[in-house]
Amino acid sequence: MDGEKKLTARTLKYHLNTTLINTIAFSGIIILVILTSFIINESIPALTNVGAELFTSVYWYPTNSFDPEFGILAMLVGSLYITGLTALFVLPLGYIIAFFLFEYASASEVRVIKSAIDLLSGVPSVIIGAFMLVYVAPLSFKLNIYTPENILIASLGLTILSLPYTASLMQEAMQSVDRSLKEGALALGSTRLTAGFKVVSRAAISGILNAVILTVNRIIGETMVVLMVSGGAAIIPRSLFDPVKPLTATIASEMGEVATGSVHYSVLFFCGLILLVFSFLLTISARLIISKNKHV
């Protein structure tokens, strides 16, 4: 009798614990599901009221009282343009830093560079945005560019922001490669450059590609820097020095003042949905690359 009672208390405790742990473990999934369904739900009116114009029109006049138009094409192009350009800057830089850390740096150099990278990754994006706006953007006047907030400045800001992230991820990828590969290559007479570039990087390719995708994912969703220095003009850019208005900046700038439940409000959520889809696709492809190359 006594023993049975003890057992019930124990089972009860066990069940309580597992339920608690499961709930907490699943809360991430639950939040994701709620968030996604909320965003989809809010963006449905945009699709039914505006429809194809969302993607075919480059004109963004959400508050025009005479003839509102909700074309997000220009902003989508702006987002992709800035993301592409930043990736062009940050990926080679990140790779070079990772390569140097892995291949050439002495222990003390690694320590200094690593801690600098860690510190840089802790700088809030608003600080980087303010720095670009106040100190870097005005330099463009010296080059006869009279839109000081433009694609190039925004991309440079995003490069500073994402460089530590990219470099750390790539370094981790290279470090995960078995030492024997590098040593073997060196023993066979290859230079350090060849060993690092042709042997180790090739073995670490899935990790490096993963770093590329995660970096792109991070850049496309970044808001603060682009809100401050991308220029805020919803046009299709023709040059590096044109202002643009990326999707994230549009949401941040307009969500606070939009009338809840209006078409404009719904279109802003639709912009969010597009960003979410991008992020989803990028994450999935990162997963695919890793699982595909697992046997290497």
Place this chain on the structure above:
Amino acid sequence: MRKVLLVLLMIAVALIGFAGTMAIKGSNTVFPVSQLWIEELKEMYPDIEITLEGAGSTTGFTALFNGTADIANTSRWIKDKELDRMNEEGKFFIPFVVGYDGIAIVVNKDNQLDNITVEQLKGIYTGKITRWSQLNPNLPNQPIIFYTRNTASGTYETFEGKILNGERMDPRARMVESTQLEIDSIAQNPYAIAYTGYGYVNDKVKVLTLEGIMPSIETILTSEYYLSRPLFMWVDATEGFPETGDVKRYITFGLSKRGQELVDQAGYVGAYGK
């Protein structure tokens, strides 16, 4: 029994406490006026609780409809849409004019231009005039970089209504997140132009005359200056005129001599006592 009474008392106190919080929402333009008023009101009535939020005139009206604000600050008159909604819901909002704001057209200090016409301004903002030399052959052959405010701001709406006249603003218009930033950009950029509330103009930029008239207290109050607009505070009077209470105290203070001085201090022009 005593306990029950105590609980009831506590609930009553809590309710009165909540009821005592007055919420003001709306135009970013009127925001500094409310801010100054509240500071002085709190010294006069230490028990008064006021929350203030600047999020655009439209948001102010929405909040007044939802009952999440007691006062809506707006820098424009009520729209037909809002008027219809008021009638539908059987509500009645009353406006108080608290001051006037002139929208100044500003350029860089090095710019040789002194006057601009409404037609030229419209040309610039609709993208038909793109170079300074098109305004005047003596001006440099450089692109005009034109700034605008957030589309939900009252300043934007007034500008859209008075200058663009139904036409669309050119998408190349640069949108910046704050008026201060706009002024700073103009101060640095020799080929930029912007419109901004008279209250934000400082000596870092040059103010243009519009159709030959300089924005000043006199020209703004009489609307002789074209881009002049009254600033409103709207109160829900569905249940009758608010003769007592915090809202009334706030409005009465605002329209007093001191309150109007504070409107001037915020950079606008007080509506009364000039």
